[in-house]
Amino acid sequence: MTRQAAVLGHPIAHSLSPLLHAAAYEHLGLDADYRRIDVEESSLQEFLRGEGAAPGWLGWSVTMPLKAAMVSAVDHPSARVTALGVLNTVVHGPAGTPEGARMLSGENTDVDGIVAALGEAGLHQASSSSRGSFGIIGAGATATAALAAASELGYTQVRSYARSVQRGLELEPVAAALGLRLSVAQLSGLPHDLAGTDELPATHDLSAIHDLDTGRGNSGQLDAVVSTLPPRAADEIAATLPRLDRPIPLLDVAYDPWPSLLASSWEAGGGRVVSGLVMLLHQAVKQVELFSAATSTPAGELSAESHAQMVAKMRRAIGL
Structure with a gap:
């Protein structure tokens, strides 16, 4: 079954996250479809009860205006998320979670x-x-x-x-x-x-x-x-x-x-200057590691050489 992942927020059409994640999953050989889903804060609960409750999710990238609102929806916020009160990553799993049950973990990879x-x-x-x-x-x-x-x-x-x-x-x-x-x-x-x-x-x-x-x-x-x-x-x-x-x-x-x-x-x-695109790249690298951790090809377990190749492919995908 093709696994699902998405970036949630509003507006969302401008997001470059699909380019980053697609490049990573291609490198991993992971059958995963990553897309944009427009979700306003007022419709978050509707999404969580509906499309978000379907099986097959790896996780969600979370952008504004949902970064604070999503915290109360996860079962296991990280210590970082608890301290900050905002997240940008929700991980589904782990593998083996009983059908019909859902366990959501929250992280903030913007850091x-x-x-x-x-x-x-x-x-x-x-x-x-x-x-x-x-x-x-x-x-x-x-x-x-x-x-x-x-x-x-x-x-x-x-x-x-x-x-x-x-x-x-x-x-x-x-x-x-x-x-x-x-x-x-x-x-x-x-x-x-x-x-x-x-x-x-x-x-x-x-x-x-x-x-x-x-x-x-x-x-x-x-x-x-x-x-x-x-x-x-x-x-x-x-x-x-x-x-x-x-x-x-x-x-x-x-x-x-x-x-x-x-x-x-x-x-x-x-001064020295670095673009927000570089931040976007590296927060996505960490998200990919979290999303793929329970799959057959976890990014966090790649060799140093293969991991560097994955990051390079993600970098090129957004023109860096």
């Missing part, structure tokens, strides 16, 4: 995508003696994944740059659950922090840890920035970015159009 994308831009595990701060632009579902990525990369201090400081404050419970110290600034404060000047912008420090805002020191430096804003939403600050004194990596999760104004200005100022 894996962010970590891997920043790795391609030169950012790797931070040591306690060298790490500064991790910057995040925006305060939505992807920003929470960026918080988890910061934690997994060894950072303890994160600075959120939000168009609304009040919205940025909503990240505080997630940061606390991850053991991160979070400070929030207006988006307009990012150029100031990149320049490393002494005059301080308006900020709200949630943890009373003032080294992010006072002495620049090591902890005041931004080691990396992830922009989680929608396409063109960061255009307003692109023209205000300073010349960087070191090649700070930027992951801009918005990839259409590409390069974004933010990415172009960042690179012109001496």
Whole structure:
């Protein structure tokens, strides 16, 4: 029987996930049909009781506006999902689950995508003696994944740059659950922090840890920035970015159009830039590993050479 998988969300016609998954399943020799299914938040329960309850599913990729709404629908959210309150992956199984029964596991592979994308831009595990701060632009579902990525990369201090400081404050419970110290600034404060000047912008420090805002020191430096804003939403600050004194990596999760104004200005100022397409690739690689784990050809058990070939095929499928 052909196994089924899909990306769920609304709107969904633009999703590149089918290209990524099709390339992976072809490499694995896995008979799987991956498609787009338009599901609005208001119709999620209808989908879960109907088409989503049919047998033969490997799993679902989950995009907006379902990332938070789907959490309550899974039987086993991962520790990561529990901390973040959002997911992007639902796995069906395991194999051998009695007919008519359904067990759903939730994961957030956006975190894996962010970590891997920043790795391609030169950012790797931070040591306690060298790490500064991790910057995040925006305060939505992807920003929470960026918080988890910061934690997994060894950072303890994160600075959120939000168009609304009040919205940025909503990240505080997630940061606390991850053991991160979070400070929030207006988006307009990012150029100031990149320049490393002494005059301080308006900020709200949630943890009373003032080294992010006072002495620049090591902890005041931004080691990396992830922009989680929608396409063109960061255009307003692109023209205000300073010349960087070191090649700070930027992951801009918005990839259409590409390069974004933010990415172009960042690179012109001496920074390293990585596209959201790279994040999309790597989060899909992890999804494929999870979806195929209980099949006869699990991607997670491929040889290093074969796994690299699979990733290369997925990369080419989206023009990277």
